[in-house]
Amino acid sequence: MFKKNNLKGWLYLLPALMFIGVFMVYPLIDVLVYSFEEGYNFASQTYKGVGLYNYSYVLHDPYFLQAVKNTFILVIITVPLSTGIALLISLALNSIKKFKDLFQTIFFLPYVTNTLAVGLVFMILFKKTAYSEGLINLLLNSFGIASIDFIEGPYWAKMFVLCFYTIWIVLPFKILILTSALASVNKDYYNVARVDGTSKWRIFYKITLPMISPSLFYLIITGFIGAFKAYSDVVALFGTDLNSAGMNTIVGYVYDMLYGNSGGYPSFASAAALILFAIVMTITLINLLVSKENVHYQ
Amino acid sequence: MKIVLEHLTKQFISRHNKKEIVTAVNDFDFEIPDGKLIGLLGPSGCGKSTTLNLICGLEEPTSGRIYFDELDVTDLPPENRGVGMVFQNYALYPHLTVRQNIVFPLENLKGEQKLDRETMNNKALEAAKLVQIEELMERKPNEMSGGQQQRVAIARALVKQPGVLLLDEPLSNLDARLRLQTREQIRRIQKETGITTIFVTHDQEEAMSISDMIIVMKSGSLMQMGKPQEVYSKPVNLFVAKFLGTPAINVFDGYVRDHKVYIGDDAVGERNVPDQEVHVAIRPEGFIPDPEGYFCCDFDRIETTGRDTSIVCHNNKCTSDDDIRAIVESDTQINNKDGKIRFRLKDSKVHVFGKTDEKVL
Numbered sequence: 001m002f003k004k005n006n007l008k009g010w011l012y013l014l015p016a017l018m019f020i021g022v023f024m025v026y027p028l029i030d031v032l033v034y035s036f037e038e039g040y041n042f043a044s045q046t047y048k049g050v051g052l053y054n055y056s057y058v059l060h061d062p063y064f065l066q067a068v069k070n071t072f073i074l075v076i077i078t079v080p081l082s083t084g085i086a087l088l089i090s091l092a093l094n095s096i097k098k099f100k101d102l103f104q105t106i107f108f109l110p111y112v113t114n115t116l117a118v119g120l121v122f123m124i125l126f127k128k129t130a131y132s133e134g135l136i137n138l139l140l141n142s143f144g145i146a147s148i149d150f151i152e153g154p155y156w157a158k159m160f161v162l163c164f165y166t167i168w169i170v171l172p173f174k175i176l177i178l179t180s181a182l183a184s185v186n187k188d189y190y191n192v193a194r195v196d197g198t199s200k201w202r203i204f205y206k207i208t209l210p211m212i213s214p215s216l217f218y219l220i221i222t223g224f225i226g227a228f229k230a231y232s233d234v235v236a237l238f239g240t241d242l243n244s245a246g247m248n249t250i251v252g253y254v255y256d257m258l259y260g261n262s263g264g265y266p267s268f269a270s271a272a273a274l275i276l277f278a279i280v281m282t283i284t285l286i287n288l289l290v291s292k293e294n295v296h297y298q
Numbered sequence: 299m300k301i302v303l304e305h306l307t308k309q310f311i312s313r314h315n316k317k318e319i320v321t322a323v324n325d326f327d328f329e330i331p332d333g334k335l336i337g338l339l340g341p342s343g344c345g346k347s348t349t350l351n352l353i354c355g356l357e358e359p360t361s362g363r364i365y366f367d368e369l370d371v372t373d374l375p376p377e378n379r380g381v382g383m384v385f386q387n388y389a390l391y392p393h394l395t396v397r398q399n400i401v402f403p404l405e406n407l408k409g410e411q412k413l414d415r416e417t418m419n420n421k422a423l424e425a426a427k428l429v430q431i432e433e434l435m436e437r438k439p440n441e442m443s444g445g446q447q448q449r450v451a452i453a454r455a456l457v458k459q460p461g462v463l464l465l466d467e468p469l470s471n472l473d474a475r476l477r478l479q480t481r482e483q484i485r486r487i488q489k490e491t492g493i494t495t496i497f498v499t500h501d502q503e504e505a506m507s508i509s510d511m512i513i514v515m516k517s518g519s520l521m522q523m524g525k526p527q528e529v530y531s532k533p534v535n536l537f538v539a540k541f542l543g544t545p546a547i548n549v550f551d552g553y554v555r556d557h558k559v560y561i562g563d564d565a566v567g568e569r570n571v572p573d574q575e576v577h578v579a580i581r582p583e584g585f586i587p588d589p590e591g592y593f594c595c596d597f598d599r600i601e602t603t604g605r606d607t608s609i610v611c612h613n614n615k616c617t618s619d620d621d622i623r624a625i626v627e628s629d630t631q632i633n634n635k636d637g638k639i640r641f642r643l644k645d646s647k648v649h650v651f652g653k654t655d656e657k658v659l
Contacts, residue, residue: 188386188387189389191383192385194356194377195355195356195376196402196458197378197403197407198377198403202405206391296393
């Protein structure tokens with residue numbers, strides 16, 4: 001009886017398992033296999049040997065190291081900043097009564113806007129061409145500051161635009177999650193705190209923050225993962241030749257290794273992808289460990 | 299601490315129709331004596347909780363003043379009024395242990411009132427002992443039963459030794475057995491501390507059983523206040539008579555002719571008032587079956603629930619319910635002939651109210 005039911009169960013699961021197998025498990029294993037095949041030839045589908053050379057190559061590739069550096073800077077700057085700003089805006093939204101819906105809509109607009117379209121707008125804002133200085137530069141000039149080429153200029157300027165852009169693009173979702181988390185905190189907690197004479201700061205730190213900690217933690221984890229996987233935003237701002245712009249990201253590097261001008265190296269791409277996987281995994285585990293102490297699920 | 303409400307009124311703008319003004323509390327003008335347990339009673343939405351919020355300072359009155367003893371607290375924020383409040387859902391901070399919850403109000407103290415950790419812990423323990431939860435200090439709220447959570451909330455409200463303790467529907471989230479136990483606990487805690495305590499409830503039995511005094515409200519207005527038994531036996535209007543008592547009071551269409559009160563053809567009492575239409579309300583315990591009785595009903599059946607035996611009958615003048623319930627001694631001989639049953643009535647259990655103003659006559 002038990003056996004029979006088991007078979008029936010597997011039969012029910014079969015369609016889903018097939019999809020997962022074909023589109024997730026097989027590619028994952030394949031990436032792992034690729035990453036150890038040395039001298040793999042795309043055209044003949046042959047390889048010379050098995051070993052760690054691909055990893056060694058990738059880890060010694062200055063483009064990859066640049067991409068890792070860019071990605072880490074992006075993550076370290078944008079995740080805390082965007083989460084913090086989103087929290088501030090959500091708290092403000094939560095405390096106003098008039099025009100609340102209007103502001104919520106405005107803050108949510110970037111979320112439904114196309115990434116590339118936003119990239120274009122940022123280009124107009126920041127790009128310096130032969131014909132125009134760009135809006136931001138005009139603003140800077142009016143304060144007596146010399147124009148900066150944000151798109152093709154110094155590294156820090158480009159990084160600034162990228163971080164600015166990333167924060168702006170991830171804010172709406174975070175605001176959405178946090179405003180609903182804040183709204184779902186029972187008002188009685190605040191009333192009790194008021195009757196007990198709790199200061200505003202203490203209410204925030206001791207009540208609000210723990211209450212919304214699951215949402216906050218969710219945003220931080222997905223923020224980390226999302227930022228580590230940054231690619232399309234960078235393309236939208238700096239075009240597809242990211243290596244020469246010095247603005248490549250790890251995912252960008254993987255893509256370039258596969259399809260870019262330097263492409264045709266699935267083994268290097270796979271090795272880079274697995275290194276990214278290891279990094280994201282480590283960061284997520286650290287996050288989980290930290291959260292055990294500080295996140296309060298009800 | 300006695301609480302004096304002076305022409306206290308609270309109006310809201312209606313949520314559905316912005317032009318409409320809702321009066322949640324209408325001209326409350328009375329005094330709540332020191333050290334008593336007060337039940338604030340009324341149907342849902344009658345303004346009980348608003349009254350409580352006004353007293354504790356979470357809401358500002360539209361007009362009128364509130365005094366604690368001689369001190370005018372109307373413009374004081376809640377934290378400066380020295381009140382403790384327990385909310386209907388207890389509002390215990392779920393991420394803090396019982397100890398941390400109880401200590402929380404003490405940690406808010408600033409300046410000269412600031413306490414050291416040991417004093418705080420001692421005070422918390424003292425409050426916990428009062429409500430008998432001292433063994434649960436390290437638990438989180440979700441590891442406790444509703445009744446225990448309730449007591450933690452009371453301990454937290456008491457830890458600062460407030461002059462006034464306010465309880466908003468303290469028993470409504472508990473099951474029936476726990477409700478009985480908890481209301482005795484509230485009574486005991488109030489007696490031990492002597493803190494003026496007001497609790498809101500829509501359950502009249504709850505209010506009647508433990509209060510020193512009850513205040514009956516209806517749609518923002520004060521109906522009657524007094525000792526529970528007094529309000530029960532001398533209701534000032536039909537609403538109070540109907541609201542108090544289970545089973546509910548039986549109400550009949552009646553009239554007064556020559557100072558005699560009639561239901562149909564049966565004279566059931568006397569009132570020294572002009573001839574008029576009236577409501578006659580008779581408590582279930584006011585009926586005495588008697589074959590020679592002067593009040594006649596159509597007999598339906600006898601019901602026994604626990605120790606109560608009730609005669610269920612009907613009468614076409616009855617307006618409160620299809621059934622008339624008369625609670626009688628279980629050994630009463632009941633004679634019903636041709637489907638009719640006759641009663642004598644206890645005078646003190648028969649109340650007569652005006653037809654339109656519904657006030658007692």
